[in-house]
Amino acid sequence: MTILCKLNDGDIIWPPPIWLMRQAGRYLPEYNIIRDKAGSFLDLCYKPNYASEVTLQPINRFDLDAAIIFADILLITQNFGLDIRFEENVGPVLEKSLTENPALGVITEVEKSNLVNVAEAINLTRHKLSREKSLIGFCGAPWTVMTYMINGRSKVDLSQSVKWMEDNPSLANDIICMLVELSASYLILQIQSGADVVKIFDSWAGVLNESQFNNWVVEPTRQIISKVKDVYPKTPIIGFPKGAHKFYEKYAVQTGLNIIAVDSELDRDYVRNILQKKFIVQGNISPNILLKGGEVLKKDIELNINKFRDQPFILGLGHGILKETPPQHVLDLVQFVRSLS
Numbered sequence: 001m002t003i004l005c006k007l008n009d010g011d012i013i014w015p016p017p018i019w020l021m022r023q024a025g026r027y028l029p030e031y032n033i034i035r036d037k038a039g040s041f042l043d044l045c046y047k048p049n050y051a052s053e054v055t056l057q058p059i060n061r062f063d064l065d066a067a068i069i070f071a072d073i074l075l076i077t078q079n080f081g082l083d084i085r086f087e088e089n090v091g092p093v094l095e096k097s098l099t100e101n102p103a104l105g106v107i108t109e110v111e112k113s114n115l116v117n118v119a120e121a122i123n124l125t126r127h128k129l130s131r132e133k134s135l136i137g138f139c140g141a142p143w144t145v146m147t148y149m150i151n152g153r154s155k156v157d158l159s160q161s162v163k164w165m166e167d168n169p170s171l172a173n174d175i176i177c178m179l180v181e182l183s184a185s186y187l188i189l190q191i192q193s194g195a196d197v198v199k200i201f202d203s204w205a206g207v208l209n210e211s212q213f214n215n216w217v218v219e220p221t222r223q224i225i226s227k228v229k230d231v232y233p234k235t236p237i238i239g240f241p242k243g244a245h246k247f248y249e250k251y252a253v254q255t256g257l258n259i260i261a262v263d264s265e266l267d268r269d270y271v272r273n274i275l276q277k278k279f280i281v282q283g284n285i286s287p288n289i290l291l292k293g294g295e296v297l298k299k300d301i302e303l304n305i306n307k308f309r310d311q312p313f314i315l316g317l318g319h320g321i322l323k324e325t326p327p328q329h330v331l332d333l334v335q336f337v338r339s340l341s
C-alpha cells in the first residue's frame with residue numbers, strides 16, 4: 001500500500017509524508033529542458049512520456065513521498081470546445097469565453113477526449129514509481145474551472161465571474177452539472193489508470209458568500225466525491241477550498257472528503273482544534289517562506305510540525321511553489337523534516 005493510503009487507513013507515520021503543490025515546474029532546470037523539447041505547455045501535458053518524466057523529476061531529485069501527475073486543471077475546458085493555450089508570463093488564455101460560446105457539443109466521454117493522454121501518463125508513471133510512493137491524480141473544482149471559462153483570461157476577474165453566475169443561473173447550473181459529470185469520470189479514469197489518491201483544487205473558493213459557496217462549491221464537490229466513492233470507496237480524496245476560511249469546516253464535513261488541504265493564511269490553531277479533530281490535514285508552509293529558505297524556513301517547519309504532529313498530517317505548502325524558488329530550499333525542507341524526532 002502507498003504511504004498516503006496507509007495514513008488514510010489510520011497508520012501512524014513519522015516523519016510525516018511530504019509532497020508540495022507544483023513540485024514539478026519551472027523552478028527545476030530539468031523541467032525547463034523537457035518543456036522546451038515538448039514544444040508547448042499543452043504538448044507537455046498531452047505527451048505521456050514527457051508528462052511522466054516531469055512528474056518523476058521532483059521525486060528523483062528530492063525523494064518526496066508522493067508524485068502528482070503533471071497536467072492542468074484547465075485541460076478539461078477543451079471538452080467544451082474551448083481552445084486553450086498557455087502564454088509565457090501570462091498564463092492560461094481561453095480562445096473564447098463561455099459568454100460567447102454556450103456549451104454545445106460537449107465531449108462527455110473522457111475516454112474520447114484529450115484527457116486520455118493524462119490517464120496514459122499516469123499509467124506510465126505508476127510503473128516507474130516505487131510501490132510505497134503515492135501517485136496523486138487531480139481535477140479542478142467546477143467553480144474554479146468556470147471562472148476561467150467565463151473570463152477567458154488568466155487574470156481572472158472574479159467579480160465578473162460571480163456576476164455572470166448570478167445573471168445566468170440556468171446556464172451556470174447546466175455547466176456546473178456537466179463539469180460535475182466530467183470531473184467525476186475524469187477522476188475515476190485517473191484512479192483506474194493508477195492514481196491512488198485524487199485532489200480537487202478549488203483555488204478561487206475564497207471569494208464567495210455563504211449561499212454561493214454552498215451552491216457552487218460544496219454541492220458540486222459533494223456530488224463529484226460521491227460519484228467517485230461509488231466506484232472507488234477507499235481512494236483517499238483531498239479537497240482544497242483555498243481562501244474559504246469561514247467555511248473550511250463546513251466544506252470538509254459536507255463534501256465527504258478524506259484529507260483537507262489548508263492554505264498558508266488559515267490560522268493553525270483553527271486547523272488543529274477544528275479540522276484535525278476529524279480529518280487528515282495537509283499543509284501549510286507558505287510558498288514565500290520556502291522561497292526565503294534558511295532559518296526562516298526551518299522555524300516555520302518547526303512551528304508547523306509542533307502544531308500538527310499529534311494527529312495524522314501531510315507536510316505540504318499552502319499553495320504552489322513559486323518559480324523563483326531555489327531547488328536547494330526544497331531539499332533543505334525534506335532533509336530538515338526527516339531529521340526531526
Ligand code: CP3
Pocket residue numbers: 020021022023024025026035041068069070071072073074086090091092138154201203320
Ligand atoms: O506539480 C504539480 O502540482 C502538478 C501540475 C499542476 C499544474 N497546474 C502545472 C502547471 C497542477 C496540479 C496545476 C493546477 C492548477 N492549474 C490550478 C490549481 C492550483 C493553483 O495553483 O491554485 C490552477 C488555478 C491552474 C491554472 C493555471 N495553470 C494557471 C493560473 C497557470 C499560470 C500560472 C503559472 O504558474 O504560470 C497555469 C500554468 C501551469 N500549470 C504551469 C505549471 C507547471 C506553468 C506553465 C509553464 O511551464 O509554462
